[in-house]
Amino acid sequence: MSAQIPLDDILAIEHLLSEDEKLARDTIRSWIKERYRPLLNQAHRDGIFPVEIIPEIAELGVFGANIEGYDCAGMNNVSYGLVMQELERGDSGLRSLVSVQGALVMYPILTFGDEEQRQKYLPKLAKGEFVGCFGLTEPMAGSDPGAMKTTAKKDGDSYVLDGVKAWITSSPIADIAIIWAKCVDEDNIIRGFIVERDFNGFTTPDIEGKFSLRASPTGEIHLNECRVPAANMLAASGGLKSPLSCLTQARYGIGWGVTGAAMDCYQTVLDYGLERIQFNQPIASFQLYQSYLAEMATQLVNMQLLTLHYGRLKDAQALSPIQVSMLKRHNVAAARKIASDARSMLGGIGITDAYPVMRHMMNLESVYTYEGTHEIHTLALGRALTGISAFD
Template sequence: MAGTFSKLRNAYHLFKSIDFKMLARLSEKVDLSKVMASVAQMDETQLNGLMKMLTARGGKKKQPPVDGDFYDISAQLNAEDRALQLKVRAFMENEIQPLVNEYWLKAEFPFEIIPKFRELNICGVTYDGYGCPNRSYLMEGIIAMEMARVDASIATFFGVQSGLAMGSIYMLGSQAQKDEWLPRMQQLETIGAFGLTEPEVGSGTAGGLTTTAKRTGDTWVLNGQKKWIGNATFADVIVIWARDLDDNQVKGFLLRKGTPGFSVEKMHDKMALRIVQNGLITLKDVRIEESDRLQHANSFRDTARVLRMTRASVAWEAVGCARGAYENALAYTLKREQFGKPIASFQLIQGHLVEMLSNLTAMQTMVFRLSEIQDEGGLKDEHASLAKVFCTLRTRDIVGRAREVMGGNGILLEYNVARFVADAEAIYSYEGTKEINSLIVGRAITGHSAFV
């Protein structure tokens, strides 16, 4: 008797929750008498299950957070580093995100952010002294990812300043040069650039630089051109790499802004990294004192040391670019409705999202270990090159899928994926193309060099 009463009570509460208008619509689709008969035969467990199912369908589903760190890699950071990561993220989201599309479209640099950047105190993050934070290479990578997650152009500006320019002086400069430049560069009071690539020489810089340097007493005379030089249009100091005519070795020079014979032309019509101010530099009988030659840069092997150090950060930038595209695309699919429901509920969309997340997670774990190796002092060229190859390749795939799930809206700047699609192409090419980095890895694993 008690069991029968319990069934009737549950059935009563079940149908009490359904209004009469809905019953009328339901009666047009099903035989309600049969439904009632089936419900009457259910036991307690079945009725509770039916109630739970109907309640779940009627209520609003809790939406998971939009987060590209699926394996919770950030949990491996200590409290201090995690706090810095979140500080950089807040800066990028609050200060950069609101203006980035406008400046990207205009191909201009937002100089007003430099004082705000200074407050972060993260330039030269891995260096010891000169006001630098002296954090880990892992933290340097995390910072690069957080920047590129919002905008790869800003990440590139910072990478040139903190990595290539400051790194060249920190690793290869004299003590006097370090004392003069690094404290001001750390505070972004002095902006740096790195001049290696030339109009006709990209991958062949190890042995084919056409920019030359000739020593006359305590003065060097430089002639040639440099192309694709980020920050060049407004830099206060540019590290210029040139071939010494006497010994045919590559040497580094600190070119001061305003030096006679130096001119720079802004490059226009780029489809990627449009905020970065790339310049075409022309050097015509530029005279540089011996005291402004990087005293410990005597061959391309020394140049390669700087590139090895910074190439890991470029892999992290690729991760950030991919993560930004993935997270924006995921958020879009949760809001965008077609056929009466969010497109995130469609199987094909979920397939794309999972492919994107799989690649992103593999990239994150790879660069995390790469930075650990760098912090342990065991980083080799092939380690950085493998990460650069894999991460930039996967980034291209991720940004492409992100644009795809957004349909036509994916090509509009306002939806914050189109920039990533374009910028991924630049990251794919700079700091060593896929082909060159593949040959570096190939040489390491086979023992045979396939370079020409």
């Protein structure tokens, strides 16, 4: 038998990361392994998110970790990405909660809100005292969010919101929601509103029967003449580009996150293949098994280099939305293929939760579709490359 070379040695990025980037990654990796994994299988079976763990997650400082000030960690975007990677090595559901909180709730309040709104909400969101969600998608407006029907009508010192939002991560447990609505008094311009759980006319029914992201609450948001103080409007938002800029933040984290899920699948099947004996030899000695592993390792190196390169660009404020589209599209598709191959490599046991692989595989179906479907990112890239839009 010849020497086995760990994937980390082929990837060889340790020297490209700073000490604090590595410490952030390793801290979250340990936390996931020691604290989250033990809860996860039961939560996944029950189809619930273990909300009692939120204070502990908040104590780690992962909510809005790349935001400066407001009780946030103020880390760079590579550290933030590594944190997302380690969270999703655990479960896409947990990473989704953290992504939504940071990129889709805290980021718009920071970017489009005034100082009073930031002071009021950001520290609470950072400490996990508030859980947030992001209401853009509607039953009839998915890939085409401009077709949204939700409206906001000015009435004295408040706005009255009406409409239905669908496929909202964390809505059933959220304390606040960032709701995007067309302002009927302003030529239907799209603006964001901070809606609190106890505002009248705000309800969040669960979406049941999910095969994917089972350890993450997903729901609708019903706004039935929901009255929101005018002070809760995100005044600097305006037009579809505002919510889309939030999605660019979240997709950046997804590019890193799915890399973590794929690494977990790879490590699982590598270990399994070396131990599982068939025909008197470890199944990792078969060419078909090795072919899978070789392809996975190559893809993982690709994915990690893309995340790191784009992470450094983001820290230099030189990362464009189309690059983020490419990152999301490439890494999610690669992770989905790795998870699916890994499932088959585990044979029969692979369909149970004795191994994390099928959970990752099912989770990645959501990730493939949410935050811009794989197909829409393909068209966005096609548009960018040719200058011709195939869809609008």
